[in-house]
Amino acid sequence: MREFAFIDWLRRRTPADPRVLAGPGDDCAVLAASEQPWLVTTDMLLEGSHFQLAEAGGYRVGRKAMAVNLSDIAAMAGIPFAAVVSVGLPRGSDNLAQELHRGLSEMADEFGAAIVGGDTNSWDNGLAISVTLLGHPSPRGAVLRAGAQPGDWLMVTGPLGGSIVGRHFDFMPRVSEALELQRTVRLHAMIDVSDGLAQDAHHLCRESGCGAVLFADAIPIHPDVRRLTDGKTPLQHALGDGEDFELAFAVSPEDGIRLLATQPITGITLHRVGEFLNDGYFLEENGQRQPLTPHGYQHEF
Amino acid sequence: MREFAFIDWLRRRTPADPRVLAGPGDDCAVLAASEQPWLVTTDMLLEGSHFQLAEAGGYRVGRKAMAVNLSDIAAMAGIPFAAVVSVGLPRGSDNLAQELHRGLSEMADEFGAAIVGGDTNSWDNGLAISVTLLGHPSPRGAVLRAGAQPGDWLMVTGPLGGSIVGRHFDFMPRVSEALELQRTVRLHAMIDVSDGLAQDAHHLCRESGCGAVLFADAIPIHPDVRRLTDGKTPLQHALGDGEDFELAFAVSPEDGIRLLATQPITGITLHRVGEFLNDGYFLEENGQRQPLTPHGYQHEF
Numbered sequence A, B: 001m002r003e004f005a006f007i008d009w010l011r012r013r014t015p016a017d018p019r020v021l022a023g024p025g026d027d028c029a030v031l032a033a034s035e036q037p038w039l040v041t042t043d044m045l046l047e048g049s050h051f052q053l054a055e056a057g058g059y060r061v062g063r064k065a066m067a068v069n070l071s072d073i074a075a076m077a078g079i080p081f082a083a084v085v086s087v088g089l090p091r092g093s094d095n096l097a098q099e100l101h102r103g104l105s106e107m108a109d110e111f112g113a114a115i116v117g118g119d120t121n122s123w124d125n126g127l128a129i130s131v132t133l134l135g136h137p138s139p140r141g142a143v144l145r146a147g148a149q150p151g152d153w154l155m156v157t158g159p160l161g162g163s164i165v166g167r168h169f170d171f172m173p174r175v176s177e178a179l180e181l182q183r184t185v186r187l188h189a190m191i192d193v194s195d196g197l198a199q200d201a202h203h204l205c206r207e208s209g210c211g212a213v214l215f216a217d218a219i220p221i222h223p224d225v226r227r228l229t230d231g232k233t234p235l236q237h238a239l240g241d242g243e244d245f246e247l248a249f250a251v252s253p254e255d256g257i258r259l260l261a262t263q264p265i266t267g268i269t270l271h272r273v274g275e276f277l278n279d280g281y282f283l284e285e286n287g288q289r290q291p292l293t294p295h296g297y298q299h300e301f
Helices: A003-013 A053-074 A096-110 A175-184 A197-208 A223-227 A234-240 A253-262 B003-013 B053-074 B096-110 B175-184 B197-208 B223-227 B234-240 B253-262
Strands: A020-022 A029-031 A038-046 A078-090 A114-123 A128-137 A153-156 A189-192 A211-215 A247-251 A271-277 A281-285 A288-291 B020-022 B029-031 B038-046 B078-090 B114-123 B128-137 B153-156 B189-192 B211-215 B247-251 B271-277 B281-285 B288-291
Touching: A029 A078, A029 A114, A038 A053, A038 B078, A038 B114, A038 B128, A053 A078, A053 A096, A053 A128, A053 A175, A053 A189, A078 A096, A078 A175, A078 B038, A078 B128, A096 A114, A114 B038, A128 B038, A128 B078, A128 B128, A153 A197, A153 A253, A175 A247, A189 A197, A197 A211, A197 A234, A197 A247, A197 A271, A223 A234, A247 A253, B029 B078, B029 B114, B038 B053, B053 B078, B053 B096, B053 B128, B053 B175, B053 B189, B078 B096, B078 B175, B096 B114, B153 B197, B153 B253, B175 B247, B189 B197, B197 B211, B197 B234, B197 B247, B197 B271, B223 B234, B247 B253
Parallel strands: A078 A114, A211 A281, B078 B114, B211 B281
Antiparallel strands: A020 A029, A029 B038, A038 A128, A038 B029, A078 A128, A153 A247, A153 A271, A189 A247, A211 A271, A281 A288, B020 B029, B038 B128, B078 B128, B153 B247, B153 B271, B189 B247, B211 B271, B281 B288
8 A cells, every 4th residue: 555545545534523624644734722731642663572563463553552652641641632653564564554554543533532644654674653642631630750749559550460461452541540530539640551560650759759669469460460481470470561551640548548448430440559658669578678679570579 | 771761861951941841751741732723743764765874874864854844844834843753773773862862852953843752662673763743833824735726836945856865864944934935925735845846746736636737947956966877867856856855835926926036035046846737737848748647756758
């Protein structure tokens, strides 16, 4: 499919959103002004590094390329709006562009984002796909990584570990859950778990200028972990695997207690997995605190 | 340089723009609301396809990756604002990230765009770099590809052809020239010459629903063409080479006459290279019109 034909095809599929004043086919897309600030995020997926194309297929790669960006918008409690996609296609890959686009647009449609532009190229290397997603904070504002306070609870939206079994392709970004959470409590800080809880909780500490302790016994382990037989413990998987795309967030103990007691978010169970401290970074296991390194998957317990 | 260190480094270099509420280092960048609409464009450069890394070096590749996006903003008579960059680095390329960033940020700074986020990855393939650039239309509005009228003049901002000699890396995007033009005349339609004049003028026709004739004798040939010895004529180079990144635009004959007579744009000479028609697509040479194909570089005269 030539670039030109691809743009035609893309244009026919672009959802009619009155805020999209000009979509694919011009030098730039034109988006209407908004009274809200804008969120911008970009993520690139690379063949051989993030996925094996023969295994995953173009549809799942396209789906994931959009979903990881949606997850970044979720991590700010944002509302997705519009995306552009650039692709480097391995030469001779006939239906790959269509398969990618099917995955991209299915996921974008699901979350109300319009694909408003793109750049399609061929080359003699593996598949490279980059999505930039724009969105808006909810009226309550964007939730940053900075803002966790010592004494705050660290909570997560679901079980962790073993996403490599397949969940890292098929996860649903926690966009609506984040918005529901933000309507329910005051979110002090939030991040999506992409690098692994050990690393992502450390990002929250770093940006918030505080420390934390994670409670080994309280970290929910995903059943997928049981399907891995690489000698790591379930806890190591939960802390280090990454690509869970659950949300990790900081709330006051009062809000945390309320969330645990009422479990108000549709379809998920919230867990308290740690507490923020003045400084230091620890794992508490059997009543003992030991230093934790942020690079969960490099760490041997 | 690890991703984390790269983000720190990027953050230290991000220009302080009060409209950037949160820059690199969070899940998304946060940009202030604006009363103007938004322009969004994305372009990807791929090693071996768009450049040879060993020849060009990271600095020039980074510079071009930003410049081609700036040129798309120029083609709408837009004002650049903020960019995000995603990169797939060949594993083991030590200073490449810094060299790329030097080129990216130099070009962004030159045109007042802040680099507000990015995604840096390594893989076992060639360099892939994708930039998404956001901007705003000037108060006079965005100039689309659609809008040329039969009878309009087709004009260009400078000489064409032979950019492969080096100009395709070192060109300056026509951002200020476009804005100056828009203050001077009513621009009916505009595009930047990236695919070659034959193809890009055809894009204008296609989007405007009209035809055009290009005047062979009037097309300004860049002196770089003389340095090419591949047997093509200078005109073939000017029509087909592409990556000139000059602007091609449609104006009324009255405005065109005025532009030719006064040459009001600082530092460049405007040329009339064709005229829009009701339909058909032609090259006029020695008083004869012959059909022209949009794919200039595939066409043999």
